[in-house]
Amino acid sequence: MNKAQFEHTIRAAGSILGDSEVLVIGSQAIHASIDFKLDEAERSIEVDISSLNDADGSKADLIDGSIGELSIFQDTFGYYAQGVTPQTATLPDGWRGRLIPYLTPGTNGVTAHCLEPHDLWISKAIAGRPKDREFCRALIDRNLIETKILRQRLEMTASLNPAVRKKVSGFIEHG
Secondary structure, eight states: OOHHHHHHHHHHHHHHHTOSEEEEOSGGGGGGTOSSOOHHHHTOOEEEEEOSOOTTSHHHHHHHHHHSTTSHHHHHHSOEEEEOOGGGSOOOTTGGGGOEEEOOGGGTTOEEEEOOHHHHHHHHHHHOOHHHHHHHHHHHHTTOSOHHHHHHHHHTOTTOOHHHHHHHHHHHHHO
16 A cells, blocks of 8 residues: 555545544554555555544444455555454553654545554554564564664553563564
């Protein structure tokens, strides 16, 4: 998903939710922090979008049903939004205070609050799927993150299984 597609999906989500602010927690959140093409982000055809306040998941369901996977939106454009809740990702404490707002003419008045790259990296490393590890490596290779900050953010990630914490720590240190 490139920036224009990202912006289109943000616009559509805002319209569906009737809100001028959305939360982006997946790999597409990197669009708020870079002004160049990152192949590892553009391989994805979906953006994980949440309402900033969706305690019961109903807004995530609304996104999924309207512009989600296998929707007319995806059939028409070739990409889609995955409706999620803020609890979908495991994130370091204080992540909300580090969100990066993304607002351009292409988002048509809808601000996407995107995860800061270190918080995003931690979330993806915890998820640990091959595509997540590839994405994390790309952020390291492009010098978009600092290992010192990653170590701090890992420590700030509460209630993480010790085995997962050890695995993520090893990934920070050895890639």
